[in-house]
Amino acid sequence: MRAEALADNKETKQEPDGSEVFEKIYENYQDLNRKMVNELNLSSIHGGLTGHCREEMWLNFFRGIIPQKFSLAQGVIIIDAYGNASREVDIAVYDEQYTPYVFRYNMLKFIPIEAVAVVIECKSVDPGNKQLTEWAKSIDALRTCRAGIARMATGYFAGLNNPTQTGTRPIKILACLKEVVRDGTWEACWQELQQSFDFIIAKKKDKDKYFELVVANKQKNLGWWGQQLNGISSASNDLQGLALERDIPESDPDSYKGLIFAADSSTLVKNTLADLEIEGNPILSLNLQLNQLLMLINNPMLFPHFAYAQQFNDIANLIKEKRQKQPHCEAEQNA
Template sequence: MTEQTMNQAIEKLAENYNQLEQSLVNQLRLQVPNHQLTVGTYRERVWKSLFEMIIPKKYCIEQSVFIIDSYGNISREVDLAVYDEMYTPYIFNYGEIKFIPIEAVAVVVQCKSGVNDTATTENVIEWVNTVKALKTSMDSVTRNITDLVDNYDRSLHSKILTQTSTRPITILCATEMGRSMRTKLLNEFDILLFVEDIGTGKDGKKKARLVKQIPGEEKNFIQWNDELNHSMHSDREKEEAEYMMGRKKDALNSIESLKRRNLTQLRVTNHQEEEKTILSLTFQLNQLLMFLNNPMLFPHRAYARMFTKNLGGKIQED
C-alpha cells in the first residue's frame, strides 16, 4: 500500500466518523409529539449505541438500573451503566429491576433531552451526587501467585496499592445544553456530551453537531489515576489521608512522562482545528477505562453483612 493510498484510507475513516456523528445528531433531534416517555427511552438507546460502538466488548451496558453499595446505599435510577460482569458477576435482581454493585461499575451516564434551566440542572446534580455517595469496600479475599490475600488487612495499607477505592466515570448526555448550565455542571461530571446548533445550511435546514467537554482534560494521568482508583470515601478517613499523603510524595518521583501526559493530547482535530468528537471520545474515554482496567475484587463479606444487618440477622464476627 502506497503512502498516498494509506492517507486516503485514513481520510475515509475520519469521514466515516463524521457521518456517524451526523447520524447520531439526527436521531437525537428526531421530534415525536406527545410521546415524551417513548422519545426519552429512544434517545437513551441512541446514546447507548454510541457507547457500544466505542467501548470494548468486555464491558456490559445496561439501561435503567440502580447502583448499590455494601453500606446499604442505593443511587437514583441510572440511565446507562457500563460495568464489568466478568470480574464482578453479581447483579441483584428484583423482577425486571437490576441493582449493580458499585465495585463493578466503570461508567454512569445520565441522558437528558435538554438542560436549559436551573431546576433541571439541580436535578442532574442531585442525581450524580447519589452516585458519588456510594462507597466501595476492600473487604475481599483473593489468591495471588504465592498465597491468599485479605485486602481488609490494615497492615497491607502501608504498601502502595493499585486500587483502594474506585469511582465510576460520570457522563452527562443531552440533546441540548444551555451555556450557563454547562458552567454549573463542569465541576460535577467528568464528561459532558451535547448537541449544539451551528447555523443553517444552504438548504435552509438547521445544522447541528455533537460537542464534548471534559473539564479535567488537562489533568495529568497521575491525577486521573488517583481520582478513579483512590477516590477515598470510606470510613477510614485518617488512615486514608495518611495514605494519600504518601501517594503525593511518591507522585513527585513518578516517571516524568506521566506528568506530561493528559487527555488533551488525545483530541483529534482537522486542519481548521475542528474537533472530531466521536474519534476524540473513543481515545479519551478508553484511556480513562484503562486506568480502571479491572474493577475492585468483589467484597463478598461486606455485602453478606449488609443483607444480614438489613434483615435483622446476627453478623458473624471475625
C-alpha cells in the same frame, strides 16, 4: 484472455494509502456524529419516543466504542455494602465477568458499586443543574469496600493490601440532546455541571447538526485521573504524572510516539486528556479519552462478599425486630 485480464487488474489494483484510511475513519466519526443528532431530532418530533430512543441510541453508541470486557445495562440502581443506593442510572457500564449481581429479576438490576466503571445520564431537554447535580451526588455517596479476597498468581490477597486501588468511582457522563444557552457562552453554560460530570456531550445552539464535547479537568494529567478513579491518596508523587514501572528504551523513540515525559524523569508520563483531542471531531476524541481512562482502572476491584453478607444480615435483623414489635402495636391499637 479473461484470466490474463483479471491478473492484470490484480497487479494494477492499488492498496489504500495509510493516510487515506485514517482520513476515512476521521470522516466516518463526523458522519456518525451527524447521524446521531438527526436520529434524536427525528424521535423528538413525537414526545413519547424521545426517552426510549435517546437511551437506545446512546447504548448502541457506547457499546460500539467500549471494550467487550464490559457489559452495558439500562435503568439500573447502584448499591454499596453500607446500605446506600443511587438514583436510577440510565446506562451503566460494569464488569460482569467477576462481579455477581446482588439482585436481578427481569428488567430490575441492582449492581454493586465495585463493578461499575461508567455511569451515563441521558437527557433530551435542558435538564436543569440542580436535578443533575443531585443525581451525581447520589453516585458520589456510594462507597466501595476493601474486604474482598481473591487468589492471585503469587498467593491470596485482600483489597486491604492493594496499594494501587483503595476505592473506585465511576466515570460520569452527561449525554444531552437539547442545549439552551442561559447567559454567556456555550462553555459557560456547562461550567457548574463540570464539577459533577467528567464528560458532557451536548449540542451547540449555533451548531445544531453536531454534538460537541466538554471534558472537565482535561488539562489534568493521567496520574491525577488515576488517583481520582482508584481512590489513591493525593499525597502520591503521581500528581506530577504517571510513573512507569520500567525505563523507556531510548534506542527506539518511535515506540513511545505521542507520550509526553517529565524533563527530569524518562519514566514520568505527563499526558493529559487534552492531548487526546482530535481537532474538529468530538466523538472520536471521546472514544480515545474514555477508553484511556478505562485502562487506568484496576478491573475488577476485589468483590467484598463478606461486607454485603453482613449488610443483608443487618437488614434481616431489622426486619425480624419489626415483625416482633408488630403484634404488640396491633394489640395496643385494638385495646
